[in-house]
Amino acid sequence: MTAAQRFERAVSLMHAGEHRASLDIADGLLSENPRDARANLLSARMLHIAGRHAEARRRLDGIAVEGHPERERLENDIRVMREFGLFQEAFPRDAAIGMARARERAPAHLRAGAVADAIAAALRERRGFSLIRIGDGEGAFVSLGAEDEARFAALYAHNRRDRAQIWFGGAVDPNADPWISQARTITDAIAEADIVGLPYPSWLEHEYRIASITGISALTNALRASRATNGHTCTQLIHVELHNAGLIQDLLRGQRTIGLISCHQELTRLLPEAFGIADIEFHHVPGEKGHDHLLPDSATRGEHWPTRYRQIMADLSSRSLHGRLFVVAAGILGKFYCNQIRRAGGVAVDLGSIADGWVGIVSRPGMSADLHLSRTARPSAPPNDPPSDLALGAFVRDILESGSKTALDGSFVAEIGDLVDQHSTRIMAPEEMLAEAYQPDRRRLLDYRCGTGGWRQAIEGMGYAWRGVNYLAGMAEGVRAEARAETGIDFYDGTALPYPDSSFDVVFSFQVFEHVHDPRGALPEIARVLKPGGRLIGSVSYLEQFHDYSTFNFTPYGLKLAAQSAGLRLSRVYPSYDVFTWMGRRLLIVTRSRDDNKLSAMLSRENVIHEEFLKYGARMGHTPAEINLIRLMFSAHFSFLITKPDRGDGSHDADGDASRSR
Template sequence: MTFQFLREAEEARHDKAALAEVTRRVLHTRFASVGEIDAARVVQIGILARDAGLREDALALFDRMATASPSDIASRYEKAVLFLHEGNHIDCVQMLRQILAHHPHEDRSNLMAARVLHALGAHREATACLDSILLDGRPDRAQWERQIRIIHDFGRYVSAFPRARAVAMAESAERSPSHMSVGMLAGRITAALDSRSGFSLVRAGDGEGAFVFLGNTDEADFAHLYEQNRHDRARVWFADTVDATKHPFLGEAFRITDVIRDADVVGMPYPNWIRHEYTILSVTGISSLTNLLRIERRPGAASCTQLIHVELHNTKLLYSIMQSQKEIGLISCHPGLPERLKSVLGYEQVDYHHVPGEKGHSHLLSEEAVAGSHWPERYPQIMDALSRPLNGRLYIVAAGLLGKFYCDRIKKSGGVALDVGSVADGWMGSRTRPGLEPLSIG
């Protein structure tokens, strides 16, 4: 019977009302017995309900299985995940303690408990949890040793940069007199175009933050954490075709710190983004975003929100700027975009440089968009093509981490570079970022 319920729940995962009806039927069904496989399926239905936002239904399913088996792991673990996603760290760790009372060496529970306990400042108990993970004789020992080292580093990081400190850094940047509104930024861009002088707007998020270099001591202190961050973010761009933790890529990627320092305006992480990462205790997000805020830029260096590309779109200021130009430069993965810009905005010429799209989003992009190799094939070719006098030409750039280096080169060559990211994907109807609706230029 639970097999049928699970199949119905999986079919209804995108229909919240239908999924709620399935969970209601499960909760009102009297099972003759609850075997281990039945419990696993009911917990899986609870996970589907939780991920669909059916919080109370999910809790009821988890509690039913926990009541049926006082030493059950899965129902309590998934309930702990629910509490973690809500930022309820106290109840999360209490649920994990219930598991560990019966199963003191349960590896996933110990790993999550250590992560949460570190965030709560209970570093000694967190270390004890990691020490309780049994490694001898297991075939995946190396993988678990790596995870343990990452969480050790994570603990040291949140100890040095607790939530309050990271949020305060973001709020301080936002209150700074040099923090620009979208209107002020549009004025700066227009002035650069009028004077035909070099200018770059660069936006920095967790992908860029993963490659920030803040000195050898910092790298040594958090070596395992940073390695994990770099693998994680590079997987989106290159889908494991590039080892982002080794040279020559790593040496080039480290330059992102200088690019951010030198940019005319940098879109930085906003306070609510920082709060969110600390709420869910994102191993990658916390350190990557906070490290961006740790970069020391020159006094008075301008910044804005990382979401400035969306603000430029929503206010239509981006299109006013673009329509003021007779020709434009474009760096994007969409081969059809140059003609679209010509037809909609009337450009005489588009200096187009194609980059292969993010491999991690290949399911959202056309086959033509993701074909080829951005690194190491296209990157040096585009950098070389941009190393000529650009005479104040406007360039729209949408090319991930490496796009920030293109912006830097465009500025140094006398062009005006705007890092618009996923807005350009929206122009072509590709939803490559959560919450970004397909956009139209007109």
């Protein structure tokens, strides 16, 4: 294989989330040519993602700039990568994802029903209101002060060029006035909006998995943007949730006249037909240039910024809009329209790509094929990008919609039925269980086989006193050296943990047991170092494919038996990523050698597949426990809470059976 082919293989592995393998190839290329610019940049990128920043800087120092045929471009690429490393040091992976999770747990974070109620109340009271959604595009233009802008100048300029290309093609210089002055006011729009849809944890996880420079930093900045502690937020996917639950349809049916800002003229016919609207005030805007292969010429033709934008803003600011509902689908400029509508007394709802779906165009990964309001055929997807997300969703939906009776294995119900949440279908991730379990007087935590300590910052942020342990022989050489350099990590022989009995209040195990060669031998050691009443919290592979020397996948019942044999008790299990998306995504990676497929965006614990299970359960009249059992049966992973009895007879433990009443 040539050097060029090996480099492309390394890039493919990076996009597939195989960062270690990508780094190994890049470093192999550098062993042959230490000043290879592309290999050094790729190696630095992987090292920054891994938190090995000093090594990454050394890679960048090794790039030969003098005499390079594209010296100016290369110097800029190096500056971007250096600043990406600085950004990663300031906002590492767990901190960024932790911000998203903290927002979701906050009292001010609203579900779809509460958001719909807030919109309806504003319409009844004829007062100004705006719901806007912030993603990587808006996050790229968030401005967090002169010092932050100066520190990450090259990185932010790179991000803004990337996003502006999607919106405007090459028609707008994203780093020059008048555009940049306007775009930076997105921070003000975020602060002023009544409800802001923010990036969700699994989106950030995806961007880290594919090592996206723009995605990681732009989404993190979207979360960093100023928002009052009690300012209402919701998921960035709120437009999809409102539609799937029928809530936006209910709001539209109650309106005699509405405003519409969109690239789709066709909606002025479809919306009245679907919802009985008598009149639509329509403002046409050119659609995103990056979607011109999906949108008709009439939708993308013209110049949105600055000409059309100024015309629409002048109209919206010239009169009172009290009591009028506006549906807005206009990219980043749509957020400014929403803000102006609010100031004029109108009610603005940022529905974004739902407007595409209403005319039968699937413009986003994970979008349902059933959004369309017409019966006209939907355009086919590009030949190299099959609509696998739609096909998969339709496959599961068709099976569930045709179901007439639920038949679960009797032993599964008998053995696991009491271990799922009895009252709620909310999925709890391991880190959420950790946060819930925290007690100031029971805070000593062991991160079991912690690797390089990637969870440390998030766990310490919860208040725990963190300690990590690794099986030395089970680690790759490079990772082993990095782990040795990290304070707070111990090493053991894979058999006896190097701690006295009853040393820890909590043991955390995130996707580890599938890689342990003797899990039944490992659990008694964990039980030994746990204090009475202690907890083992984590997640494990169930229906996942072979990966990274995996040895055993647990069933919930198998984990229950293994825990019992170690003197522990499996107290709670939660479903996780659905197996259909997980396996389909892996099949696409295997057959296409890249991770940028539509199923990657569906990798979340509560995606459209899980929504179909919820709808099926509601139709069948199932209890939350029954729905949870069905979802658990079809999960690639599951999360668990295992407890150590307070006394040897196992009559009581610190699970807190009160937690079952949530």
